[in-house]
Amino acid sequence: MHSIRNRLILIGALVALSIFYLFPRSQTIRERGQDGVMRDVVVTRVPLKRGLDLQGGMHLALELDQARKVSADPARDIDLALTVLRKRIDEFGVAEPLIQKSGSDRIVVELAGISDPARAKAVVQRSAFLEFRITDKAGALDKVIPAMDRVLRSLGVQGGAVLAKTPTAVQKLLGDSTKKTDSSAADTGPGILAGLIQPASGPNIGAMPGEYMVAEAAYPRVDSLLNIAEVQKTLPRNLSLRWASAPLSVGVDSYRLLYALDERPIVTGTSLVDASAQIDPLTNGAIVVFELDRAGGRKFGAETGRHVGDYMAILLDDQVQGRPPVIQSRIDRRGQITLGNKTLQEAQDLALTLKAGALPVPLKIVEERQVSASLGKDSIQQGITAGVVGTAMVILIMVGFYRMSGGLSIAALGLYLLFTLGGLSMVGATLTLPGLAGIVLSIGIAVDANVLIFERIREELIHGKTVRLSVDEGFKHAMNAIVDSNVATVLTALFLFQFGTGPVKGFAVTLIMGIAASMITAVFVTRTFFMIWLQRRPALTTLSI
Amino acid sequence: MVRFFANANYDFVGVRRYAYGVTAVLLTVGFLALLIRGINYSVEFTGGTLVRITTQAPMDVAKVRAGLEGQGIRGPEIVQFGNDREYVIRARTAKLGTDADNTQETRKAVTSVLDQVLGAGTYQVGRAEAVGPKVGGELRQKALLAILLSFVAVLIYLAYRFEWRFGLAAVIATAHDILTTLGFIAVIKLEVSLVVVGAILSMVGYSLNDTIIIFDRVRENLRKMKGVTFEEVLNRSVNETLPRSVLTHGTTLSSLLALAIFGGEVIRPFALVMFFGVFTGTFSSIYIAPPVLIWIEKKWPGAAVKALAARPAPNKPAPPAGRKAQPAT
Numbered sequence: 101m102h103s104i105r106n107r108l109i110l111i112g113a114l115v116a117l118s119i120f121y122l123f124p125r126s127q128t129i130r131e132r133g134q135d136g137v138m139r140d141v142v143v144t145r146v147p148l149k150r151g152l153d154l155q156g157g158m159h160l161a162l163e164l165d166q167a168r169k170v171s172a173d174p175a176r177d178i179d180l181a182l183t184v185l186r187k188r189i190d191e192f193g194v195a196e197p198l199i200q201k202s203g204s205d206r207i208v209v210e211l212a213g214i215s216d217p218a219r220a221k222a223v224v225q226r227s228a229f230l231e232f233r234i235t236d237k238a239g240a241l242d243k244v245i246p247a248m249d250r251v252l253r254s255l256g257v258q259g260g261a262v263l264a265k266t267p268t269a270v271q272k273l274l275g276d277s278t279k280k281t282d283s284s285a286a287d288t289g290p291g292i293l294a295g296l297i298q299p300a301s302g303p304n305i306g307a308m309p310g311e312y313m314v315a316e317a318a319y320p321r322v323d324s325l326l327n328i329a330e331v332q333k334t335l336p337r338n339l340s341l342r343w344a345s346a347p348l349s350v351g352v353d354s355y356r357l358l359y360a361l362d363e364r365p366i367v368t369g370t371s372l373v374d375a376s377a378q379i380d381p382l383t384n385g386a387i388v389v390f391e392l393d394r395a396g397g398r399k400f401g402a403e404t405g406r407h408v409g410d411y412m413a414i415l416l417d418d419q420v421q422g423r424p425p426v427i428q429s430r431i432d433r434r435g436q437i438t439l440g441n442k443t444l445q446e447a448q449d450l451a452l453t454l455k456a457g458a459l460p461v462p463l464k465i466v467e468e469r470q471v472s473a474s475l476g477k478d479s480i481q482q483g484i485t486a487g488v489v490g491t492a493m494v495i496l497i498m499v500g501f502y503r504m505s506g507g508l509s510i511a512a513l514g515l516y517l518l519f520t521l522g523g524l525s526m527v528g529a530t531l532t533l534p535g536l537a538g539i540v541l542s543i544g545i546a547v548d549a550n551v552l553i554f555e556r557i558r559e560e561l562i563h564g565k566t567v568r569l570s571v572d573e574g575f576k577h578a579m580n581a582i583v584d585s586n587v588a589t590v591l592t593a594l595f596l597f598q599f600g601t602g603p604v605k606g607f608a609v610t611l612i613m614g615i616a617a618s619m620i621t622a623v624f625v626t627r628t629f630f631m632i633w634l635q636r637r638p639a640l641t642t643l644s645i
Numbered sequence: 646m647v648r649f650f651a652n653a654n655y656d657f658v659g660v661r662r663y664a665y666g667v668t669a670v671l672l673t674v675g676f677l678a679l680l681i682r683g684i685n686y687s688v689e690f691t692g693g694t695l696v697r698i699t700t701q702a703p704m705d706v707a708k709v710r711a712g713l714e715g716q717g718i719r720g721p722e723i724v725q726f727g728n729d730r731e732y733v734i735r736a737r738t739a740k741l742g743t744d745a746d747n748t749q750e751t752r753k754a755v756t757s758v759l760d761q762v763l764g765a766g767t768y769q770v771g772r773a774e775a776v777g778p779k780v781g782g783e784l785r786q787k788a789l790l791a792i793l794l795s796f797v798a799v800l801i802y803l804a805y806r807f808e809w810r811f812g813l814a815a816v817i818a819t820a821h822d823i824l825t826t827l828g829f830i831a832v833i834k835l836e837v838s839l840v841v842v843g844a845i846l847s848m849v850g851y852s853l854n855d856t857i858i859i860f861d862r863v864r865e866n867l868r869k870m871k872g873v874t875f876e877e878v879l880n881r882s883v884n885e886t887l888p889r890s891v892l893t894h895g896t897t898l899s900s901l902l903a904l905a906i907f908g909g910e911v912i913r914p915f916a917l918v919m920f921f922g923v924f925t926g927t928f929s930s931i932y933i934a935p936p937v938l939i940w941i942e943k944k945w946p947g948a949a950v951k952a953l954a955a956r957p958a959p960n961k962p963a964p965p966a967g968r969k970a971q972p973a974t
Contacts, residue, residue: 467780551893
């Protein structure tokens with residue numbers, strides 16, 4: 101009697117605990133609303149976490165892109181990048197993001213429920229390295245172009261020679277236009293680069309020192325020529341060349357602007373303390389207004405004071421943003437970046453990356469997985485349908501076969517589902533699509549322990565033992581098989597957990613939790629049910645099994 | 646009481662030679678399929694780009710293919726599934742001239758081609774994956790390691806709970822299951838994704854489970870039975886656990902059937918592999934594990950089997966072995 105009461109109390113406690121962990125509750129989430137303002141939103145939902153494949157979202161794995169910039173200390177840079185990404189994503193406004201290091205050289209970012217993956221990707225990947233540099237006034241590039249062409253000629257670069265050496269897909273596509281320019285820039289001509297690079301001029305383009313233009317079609321070729329080490333050597337030490345971030349249309353033609361800039365930046369984004377996006381009331385275009393720290397502001401003020409009348413290029417990730425504005429007066433701590441025809445949202449994203457700081461080394465995405473929210477919703481629906489149908493079939497088989505005892509095991513199966521889900525919520529596990537499949541599958545497998553016990557009881561009954569003794573012996577003898585077989589399954593699940601990525605890990609956790617729950621329900625709960633049944637009928641001589 | 650196989654006494658062990666034939670055929674077909682077709686790994690393992698889209702109207706597949714090839718993507722695979730609005734586009738190799746581990750160039754190229762051919766915003770991306778070959782290679786290595794390590798762990802556990810002879814027999818039976826399942830995967834041209842590897846490992850757990858339950862009975866009967874051969878002990882044990890096997894496999898198969906029919910396109914491969922796994926696991930638990938155990942016990946007899954041989958029959962002769970001989974006592 102005591103025993104039954106204690107057992108019922110324990111079962112009741114487990115049920116209460118599971119319900120507690122599954123009961124919908126209010127959570128406060130910081131989210132960015134439609135208008136781009138961060139605010140706290142209170143949502144009510146079941147605390148069981150859903151994986152990216154069920155609620156939609158994006159998983160990214162990133163590594164340092166050492167092909168673009170060699171890192172002196174990769175271990176430090178990856179930690180720095182991690183901090184920067186945390187800040188950016190915090191500003192971006194995603195509920196419960198996951199940003200962590202994986203191994204020693206990789207960062208994993210998981211953003212659940214985002215509606216615009218491309219935007220999130222840009223925010224994560226942008227280096228956001230900001231610099232201000234003065235454009236060259238001395239016409240230094242004009243002076244070195246002949247020297248560059250001499251170097252190219254001595255290297256044997258004539259017309260299509262470079263094309264033949266390193267044909268890239270882009271250059272192949274541009275085959276026609278480059279051939280045309282090649283023939284005009286033959287050996288005896290004014291030189292390859294001299295033919296392709298010309299000082300910027302046109303209807304809307306006023307003369308600006310250090311600004312050049314290249315036909316958009318020839319841009320990749322000129323870029324690769326300028327990047328040849330021997331050509332780079334001819335550049336004066338204090339001069340560097342940078343491209344504009346976007347092509348410029350002049351009438352029907354499209355050009356890419358090239359800038360000759362001072363090598364030394366007057367100030368960089370490391371001095372930046374605040375940035376925000378605004379709409380410029382004059383041009384109606386998006387701008388980013390920034391503020392520098394004290395030291396940066398002093399330096400910026402001194403430099404801009406010295407360069408009044410000069411042009412200042414704003415470089416973001418080594419590309420010139422917009423056309424360099426003329427410095428009209430000394431600028432101190434505040435300034436603005438004009439973004440031309442970009443949207444306010446793009447300006448907001450830029451502002452938040454600038455504020456969070458630059459990445460020490462550019463990152464490359466080595467893995468991307470993305471699932472839309474609607475597909476996730478479909479998956480949950482399909483999982484539930486499969487679960488309901490599967491459970492119905494299992495109930496049919498168990499009750500059809502074991503009658504009353506089967507009914508008891510089905511009641512235990514209900515508790516099994518409750519315990520599994522409650523347990524998953526309690527340990528903070530994530531329910532994924534394979535995990536959902538694991539639950540449906542485990543409904544079929546969970547009754548195995550009951551089947552083993554029932555078969556044992558039947559054997560004992562056939563051997564002529566009393567009902568009470570048969571039940572006791574049945575449970576006792578089946579234990580060995582149940583424990584051994586479940587331990588083997590848990591072992592394989594542990595390895596699955598160890599190697600798997602998100603979704604499969606979720607499956608392994610579900611499987612382990614399911615086995616734990618099925619041990620409790622099959623052995624303990626069903627036993628208690630039998631005890632109650634037998635106590636109410638002391639004179640029972642037959643058992644419906 | 647509804648009972649199947651109440652007093653079953655089928656001669657499972659006696660007909661094992663026929664079973665070897667079945668195994669040989671299964672393995673040969675599987676190996677041939679593996680040799681000819683190879684394993685079709687998903688982009689998760691090989692590296693590559695996959696985009697699943699839903700369009701508003703049937704898509705001009707040839708045009709998209711041409712567009713992709715024009716962007717420097719060699720041999721793109723475009724598969725229509727479900728209805729004529731749903732497509733999966735796979736590019737196994739990176740765009741020409743790009744760093745293959747920097748997956749984004751290929752991904753961008755696919756998007757730009759789709760935007761050009763279908764028009765931006767007229768299609769929805771349901772799922773997208775872009776995996777670098779380095780990440781894929783690591784994953785493949787990890788999967789293999791997980792399967793091997795789980796073998797070792799199970800062997801150690803079984804050696805501890807039973808003895809090493811039982812453990813070895815169980816692991817050999819499981820190896821058989823994995824081989825036949827790989828053959829099955831090759832025969833039905835299933836793509837091996839992470840989910841399928843998960844199914845293989847679950848199938849390993851399930852099949853081991855089955856073998857262990859029979860071995861547990863063998864261990865018990867070895868202590869109990871007298872005046873019989875080891876073969877007869879095995880046969881009795883398989884017969885005694887038969888009702889349990891039929892019921893559990895029945896409930897598991899019905900769950901899997903529900904998953905295969907209603908679970909959706911991501912889960913279906915999982916359900917298919919497990920479905921096959923239930924059959925091959927059951928087969929190996931009856932026809933591979935016990936005969937292998939007999940063979941091992943003959944070669945290196947264990948204490949329990951020696952003790953059985955030394956125990957004479959109490960008074961009546963042992964029931965003759967044979968199909969449906971005597972009901973169990």
